[in-house]
Amino acid sequence: MVKFLTTTSISAGLENLIKSARDEITLISPYVKVNQRLQGFIRDADLRRVRITVIYGKSDIQTAEREWINGLSTPAETWFVSNLHAKCYLNENTAIITSMNLYEFSQQNNDEMGIFVDSFEDPQLFLEIKEEAQRLRRTAEPGYGATAAAAPQRTADQPTPPTLEPRANSLGHCIRCKISIPFDPEKPYCTQHYRIWARYGDPTFEEKFCHRCGREHTTTMTKPQCLPCSRRN
Numbered sequence: 146m147v148k149f150l151t152t153t154s155i156s157a158g159l160e161n162l163i164k165s166a167r168d169e170i171t172l173i174s175p176y177v178k179v180n181q182r183l184q185g186f187i188r189d190a191d192l193r194r195v196r197i198t199v200i201y202g203k204s205d206i207q208t209a210e211r212e213w214i215n216g217l218s219t220p221a222e223t224w225f226v227s228n229l230h231a232k233c234y235l236n237e238n239t240a241i242i243t244s245m246n247l248y249e250f251s252q253q254n255n256d257e258m259g260i261f262v263d264s265f266e267d268p269q270l271f272l273e274i275k276e277e278a279q280r281l282r283r284t285a286e287p288g289y290g291a292t293a294a295a296a297p298q299r300t301a302d303q304p305t306p307p308t309l310e311p312r313a314n315s316l317g318h319c320i321r322c323k324i325s326i327p328f329d330p331e332k333p334y335c336t337q338h339y340r341i342w343a344r345y346g347d348p349t350f351e352e353k354f355c356h357r358c359g360r361e362h363t364t365t366m367t368k369p370q371c372l373p374c375s376r377r378n
Contacts, residue, residue: 166236174247197221202229223288318359333369
């Protein structure tokens with residue numbers, strides 16, 4: 146059942162959404178200025194190895210925001226959409242669609258409204274929200290801050306970044322975002338997410354999707370396929 150939220154309950158709901166996340170958090174807001182309390186919850190989620198994505202628009206992320214985003218143990222993905230006006234916050238199970246920006250002033254001074262959606266109670270609606278969030282990410286430009294930095298210089302022992310040049314006849318999936326890419330177990334990331342992974346180069350870092358079938362499954366750079374798919378090789 147969809148729940149109606151007012152300003153206070155939006156703030157409380159956003160805190161709970163971040164605290165309850167186990168796999169991913171996506172924060173969509175034209176303006177980003179996160180108060181210290183929410184920063185603390187996001188840092189805690191980061192320590193739990195929750196993937197954090199920020200999609201923003203209108204203007205650059207300010208220096209103070211870049212500092213705490215880049216200070217996360219795994220820097221958040223940041224993506225820019227110039228005409229963004231939507232405000233939506235979601236994890237793997239719940240979503241909040243609201244008029245409230247992820248902006249400290251809005252939380253403290255504005256009268257806002259929103260709705261809360263639970264994937265278990267409204268699976269189809271939640272899926273539509275998640276798919277739109279994924280569409281925004283696919284069409285966005287790399288953002289400023291964590292993901293805007295140039296790709297790191299590769300050392301001799303690091304694998305070559307994957308490209309989108311055709312290989313064979315089969316398509317695979319990025320093990321982090323599920324976007325379609327050429328199937329190649331040695332290059333299971335899309336270009337953008339390889340650059341993020343390559344910052345640390347941890348071959349055992351756990352991802353979300355099977356490179357071959359795209360289904361949700363714990364995978365890594367060295368083991369990019371689910372067991373049934375790996376047996377097909």
